[in-house]
Amino acid sequence: MPSGGSPPRTLAHPAGAGRAGRAGLARLRPPAALGQPRLRLSLRTGRRLWLVVFLAPAVLLFATFITYPIVSALAYSLFRWEGIGRREFIGLGNFVRLFATFPYPRLLWNAFWHNVAVFVLTMVVQNLTALGLALLLARNPRGARAYRVVFFLPVTLSLVIVGFLWGLFLNPIFGVVNKALALAGLGHLARPWLGDPATALVTLVLVNAWRWLGFPTLVFLAGIHAVPDDYLEAARIDGASEWDVTRRIVFPLLAPAVTIIVILTFIGSFNWFELPYVMAGVAGAPNRATDVLGLFFYRMAFGEVDTGLQDIGIGSAIAVLMFALLAGVSTVGAVLLRRREVEY
Amino acid sequence: MSGRSGWALVVQAVLVANAVLVLAPMAIMVMSAFKSTREIFQNPFGLPAVWRLENFQRVWVEARFGAYFQNSVVVTVVSVAVLVVLGAMAGYALGRFAFRGNDALYLYFLSGLMLPVRLGVVPLFILMRNLGLLDTLWALILVYAASGLPSAIFILTGFFRTLPADLEGAARIDGASEWTIFTRIMLPLVRPALVIVTIYNAIPIWNDFFFPLVFIQSDARKTLPQGMTVFFGQYYTDYATLFAGLTLAAVPVVALYVLLSQHFIRGLTAGAVKG
Numbered sequence: 001m002p003s004g005g006s007p008p009r010t011l012a013h014p015a016g017a018g019r020a021g022r023a024g025l026a027r028l029r030p031p032a033a034l035g036q037p038r039l040r041l042s043l044r045t046g047r048r049l050w051l052v053v054f055l056a057p058a059v060l061l062f063a064t065f066i067t068y069p070i071v072s073a074l075a076y077s078l079f080r081w082e083g084i085g086r087r088e089f090i091g092l093g094n095f096v097r098l099f100a101t102f103p104y105p106r107l108l109w110n111a112f113w114h115n116v117a118v119f120v121l122t123m124v125v126q127n128l129t130a131l132g133l134a135l136l137l138a139r140n141p142r143g144a145r146a147y148r149v150v151f152f153l154p155v156t157l158s159l160v161i162v163g164f165l166w167g168l169f170l171n172p173i174f175g176v177v178n179k180a181l182a183l184a185g186l187g188h189l190a191r192p193w194l195g196d197p198a199t200a201l202v203t204l205v206l207v208n209a210w211r212w213l214g215f216p217t218l219v220f221l222a223g224i225h226a227v228p229d230d231y232l233e234a235a236r237i238d239g240a241s242e243w244d245v246t247r248r249i250v251f252p253l254l255a256p257a258v259t260i261i262v263i264l265t266f267i268g269s270f271n272w273f274e275l276p277y278v279m280a281g282v283a284g285a286p287n288r289a290t291d292v293l294g295l296f297f298y299r300m301a302f303g304e305v306d307t308g309l310q311d312i313g314i315g316s317a318i319a320v321l322m323f324a325l326l327a328g329v330s331t332v333g334a335v336l337l338r339r340r341e342v343e344y
Numbered sequence: 345m346s347g348r349s350g351w352a353l354v355v356q357a358v359l360v361a362n363a364v365l366v367l368a369p370m371a372i373m374v375m376s377a378f379k380s381t382r383e384i385f386q387n388p389f390g391l392p393a394v395w396r397l398e399n400f401q402r403v404w405v406e407a408r409f410g411a412y413f414q415n416s417v418v419v420t421v422v423s424v425a426v427l428v429v430l431g432a433m434a435g436y437a438l439g440r441f442a443f444r445g446n447d448a449l450y451l452y453f454l455s456g457l458m459l460p461v462r463l464g465v466v467p468l469f470i471l472m473r474n475l476g477l478l479d480t481l482w483a484l485i486l487v488y489a490a491s492g493l494p495s496a497i498f499i500l501t502g503f504f505r506t507l508p509a510d511l512e513g514a515a516r517i518d519g520a521s522e523w524t525i526f527t528r529i530m531l532p533l534v535r536p537a538l539v540i541v542t543i544y545n546a547i548p549i550w551n552d553f554f555f556p557l558v559f560i561q562s563d564a565r566k567t568l569p570q571g572m573t574v575f576f577g578q579y580y581t582d583y584a585t586l587f588a589g590l591t592l593a594a595v596p597v598v599a600l601y602v603l604l605s606q607h608f609i610r611g612l613t614a615g616a617v618k619g
Contacts, residue, residue, distance in 0.1 A: 044523075047441070047522065048443075050522040050523070051441055051443060052597070053523075054433040054434060054526075055433070055434050055437045055438075057433065057434075058430040058431065058434035058453070058497070059434070059449070061426075061430060061489060061490045061493065062453060062493050062494075064471075064486075064490070065461075065468065065471075065486050065487050065490035066456050066461055066464075066490050066491060066493075068467065068471070069460055069466075069467040069468040069471065070461065070463070070464040072464065072467035073463060073464045073467055074466060075585065083366065084466075084469075084470060132358075133362060134357075136355050136358060136359060139355065142356070143356075143359070147363060148609070149362050149602070149605045150366055151362065151363070151366060152601075152608070152609055153598065153601065153602075154366060154370075156547055156597045156601040156608070157597065158550070158551035158553070158593065158594075159551065159569075160551075160553050160570075160572050161590050162594055163574065164576055164590060165373055165590055166369070168583065168587070169369065169372075174384075174385055174525040174583070175425075176372060176389070179389075194345070210365070210366075210369070213362075217578075222406075243361070259447065267458075267460070271462070273462070273554060274553050274554065278553075278573070285357075296462070301465065301466045312466055315466060319463040319464070322463055323463055325460060326458065326459060327458060327459060330458040341405075
């Protein structure tokens with residue numbers, strides 16, 4: 001989500017929210033179920049049969065089109081490939097090549113650090129802004145409902161639309177961004193934002209933040225609304241300032257929402273694909289300044305446009321590393337989340 | 345008192361500034377769609393002198409947006425229908441039946457929330473090729489339906505668990521079959537959850553670009569986001585047509601969102617927020 005998340009559902013989405021983006025790993029059990037006695041049914045044959053009828057289609061679909069490809073991707077990384085033909089088993093050979101044979105390590109680390117930069121920048125630019133906006137909206141200013149609807153609006157737009165729209169706006173000759181800077185008397189700042197290796201990645205992160213900002217805002221807002229009013233009232237009666245109330249009561253109780261946003265932003269940032277693909281091309285132009293793991297993986301798996309180079313072994317090795325990274329962080333995140341939850 | 349109203353003014357200023365930041369690019373997009381390319385360059389920020397509709401007509405007919413749109417509708421409707429039906433059945437079984445392996449199966453489905461299927465796209469590509477589904481809408485439908493199941497099962501199992509056991513018991517005593525209990529009694533009671541699941545999945549599926557990029561080659565079977573990339577290649581200097589295309593592609597989702605914004609917001613944050 002929220003960041004590359006290209007959410008989410010995305011497979012994650014937004015940054016995130018993409019499909020993965022979209023998801024919440026918050027709790028493995030919906031809270032409503034806690035403490036509710038599970039219905040006990042005697043499992044006579046008839047009921048067993050019904051159980052199969054209810055579950056089999058979903059299990060079959062999920063196993064075939066989700067589990068099987070994911071597990072196979074792991075296996076693929078252990079073979080040598082020619083085009084889409086699988087050759088002999090080579091153990092960790094693809095990983096060794098990825099880390100030690102030119103030009104793979106250079107591409108790998110270049111892309112990896114860009115993902116890290118995307119994550120950090122998104123946390124600072126997008127999520128801190130979102131937290132600020134949520135705190136303002138939580139005070140219920142005039143028009144709060146309308147603001148909520150407006151802020152979330154870009155999250156519903158396709159990343160392809162967002163990418164092209166901002167691509168047109170950022171055109172160095174005709175785009176409105178440089179024109180607006182000139183109008184504001186800041187013409188000297190105008191530059192080819194996407195063409196300059198120094199600004200391209202940051203520009204993409206900002207466009208991405210434009211699309212996703214509403215999502216963390218609403219998650220934080222929901223978190224703030226979940227803080228019991230009694231606590232806030234009691235603190236105010238005791239003479240606490242608004243800032244003290246925010247810092248001492250709201251922030252600690254907001255920890256679960258923060259953890260969710262950090263995890264979703266991480267998943268989104270390391271899954272980033274659509275926006276750089278649409279705005280910078282599959283090679284991560286200019287000069288690989290916007291290359292990220294998602295693009296690198298795609299090029300290896302399906303072939304580079306200019307060179308035609310395709311290496312499914314290397315591609316699968318990248319996929320395995322990304323799986324490991326995402327699964328590791330999601331798991332640690334889920335545990336952290338539970339530990340940091342304050343009972344109230 | 346004046347301190348408080350001064351503060352309120354600052355809050356409003358920040359919120360308005362952000363609203364402008366969100367809305368201005370979209371307003372420029374829509375206004376540009378009605379201008380000529382020449383007018384876009386000369387007067388990028390103003391209202392169009394004449395509201396021209398021919399840009400839209402070109403996009404819909406010449407650039408085949410009509411066909412792309414139809415493919416997107418088919419893919420989105422069918423995959424959401426499949427995932428809601430199968431998700432509800434599985435959610436019902438997991439939420440209301442105690443059996444060995446219930447928890448394990450629930451966690452199995454939930455694991456799909458954490459791992460992006462797109463990393464398994466090479467095996468998926470080869471699987472689709474072997475099944476003869478490459479370059480068909482079925483390839484998309486099956487992947488979207490399957491990858492929507494974890495969130496659907498997560499949300500629906502939770503809702504089914506909260507329903508009182510008496511309802512079911514009474515129906516069973518009256519001799520209703522399991523299927524009747526499910527469709528006539530339980531399903532109507534979780535209608536709000538079905539709405540959330542539908543919305544939560546429909547938007548990302550409608551907007552997805554990655555899987556069509558990999559699975560679909562024929563122009564006639566491209567979805568809207570994918571078709572747009574073709575269209576952008578063809579018309580890359582014709583700004584008026586480009587903005588008309590973007591506007592046309594954005595309108596359905598934005599309109600739906602504005603109509604159902606409360607449901608949307610609840611649906612899209614459902615996975616992330618407690619309760």
